[in-house]
Amino acid sequence: MTKPTLWLRCETKEFERRAALTPTTAKKLLDAGFEIFVERDEQRIFNDSEYEAVGCTLVENNSWPTAPTSTTIIGLKELQESTDPLPHTHIQFAHCYKNQAGWADVLSRFHRGGGTLYDLEFLNDASGRRVAAFGFHAGFAGAAAGALALSAQRKGEKLGHLQPYENEEAMVTDVKQLLGGSGKGVKALVIGALGRCGRGAVDLFRKIGLAEDDIVKWDLDETAKGGPFEEILDVDIFVNCIYLQHQIPSFVTRHQIMAAGAERQLSVVVDVSCDTTNPFNPIPIYSINTTFSEPTVPVDVGPLNPRLTVISIDHLPTLLPREASEQFSQDLLPSLLEFPDRQTARVWTDAEKLFKEKVEAATASAA
Numbered sequence: 001m002t003k004p005t006l007w008l009r010c011e012t013k014e015f016e017r018r019a020a021l022t023p024t025t026a027k028k029l030l031d032a033g034f035e036i037f038v039e040r041d042e043q044r045i046f047n048d049s050e051y052e053a054v055g056c057t058l059v060e061n062n063s064w065p066t067a068p069t070s071t072t073i074i075g076l077k078e079l080q081e082s083t084d085p086l087p088h089t090h091i092q093f094a095h096c097y098k099n100q101a102g103w104a105d106v107l108s109r110f111h112r113g114g115g116t117l118y119d120l121e122f123l124n125d126a127s128g129r130r131v132a133a134f135g136f137h138a139g140f141a142g143a144a145a146g147a148l149a150l151s152a153q154r155k156g157e158k159l160g161h162l163q164p165y166e167n168e169e170a171m172v173t174d175v176k177q178l179l180g181g182s183g184k185g186v187k188a189l190v191i192g193a194l195g196r197c198g199r200g201a202v203d204l205f206r207k208i209g210l211a212e213d214d215i216v217k218w219d220l221d222e223t224a225k226g227g228p229f230e231e232i233l234d235v236d237i238f239v240n241c242i243y244l245q246h247q248i249p250s251f252v253t254r255h256q257i258m259a260a261g262a263e264r265q266l267s268v269v270v271d272v273s274c275d276t277t278n279p280f281n282p283i284p285i286y287s288i289n290t291t292f293s294e295p296t297v298p299v300d301v302g303p304l305n306p307r308l309t310v311i312s313i314d315h316l317p318t319l320l321p322r323e324a325s326e327q328f329s330q331d332l333l334p335s336l337l338e339f340p341d342r343q344t345a346r347v348w349t350d351a352e353k354l355f356k357e358k359v360e361a362a363t364a365s366a367a
Ligand SMILES: NC(=O)c1ccc[n+]([C@@H]2O[C@H](COP(=O)([O-])OP(=O)(O)OC[C@H]3O[C@@H](n4cnc5c(N)ncnc54)[C@H](O)[C@@H]3O)[C@@H](O)[C@H]2O)c1
Pocket: 133, 134, 135, 136, 138, 191, 192, 193, 194, 195, 196, 197, 198, 218, 219, 220, 221, 223, 241, 242, 243, 244, 245, 248, 271, 272, 273, 274, 313, 314, 315, 316, 317
């Protein structure tokens, strides 16, 4: 019997250091009888030698198009734009199932090449929840960025370029040091605190030394009364981590912020949810996504009021590539172990069914 084979491709997006397979998960797959090829990649947070040491076969950077078509290619982000047909099976985030720009072109590449896409965003467990997501580290990194912005603002400065951290310890140490040794005394409010991102944000705040009472944790019960909420103005950092599904009253408004005048404690809003351009964005005080190079955007609060900035970076886990990859890949592992049975394993048959529906929709849209 031929061994199931996975080919970990390099990521071509700028600043993307995360990986879908880590040396740890690759080892577990090898132990289960898989053969694993890994493209050499300078950008990846894990060294090539870490994969080689566990028994993966290293291959040239970006060489997956030359792999036998029976090989399944695994990666995280979108493939480089092209019109080339795709004959392989790919496991990745393709961002082409919600009519995003260029969606039909991407699907047409698979259709023309005879390949299959298993989109990581749509691998769900029996209860419909995603088997693997990056939420926890998005919240963790977002809270860290918020604390860094607070520390800069306290010095009358603006937060500069954010660089990915080698590991969680390096991030926690840096944030604590910039806050003067500990985050003790800082107050934070996390909304969506029971979700993946929310739990990550709370974890970071604990790790940098906030007192438990100073980490206010809200979820559906606490927001049921409807905003805007004065409580948000009484903390230093507000982190929004909700999964927005329908219109809800705003959590905080510019009018409310102006009305609070100089009394306001709130200095930084981190919108992890990043529903920036959604008409129902519950934080309608800013309108752009921020970036690693420009992490904050100021809110117009009037000339005499204390400063307020928003962080709305939509790829926060990249700030902590090692741990984010490790957690994601561990969560994906049980499904990958079922991949050889993908003709019958529910997680994969559901994903393939969805792919076929989307290809059909793309073909119909082109007709
Ligand atoms: N910025 C980034 O880099 C990044 C990365 C990953 C995820 N996200 C986004 O973060 C959001 C949350 O993702 P998640 O994986 O944590 O979702 P999740 O489903 O695990 O958690 C969402 C939480 O929000 C709560 N919630 C929903 N509506 C609420 C409301 N009105 N009031 C209070 N709580 C409410 C839910 O009860 C749940 O606990 C999503 O929009 C996701 O796309 C952003």
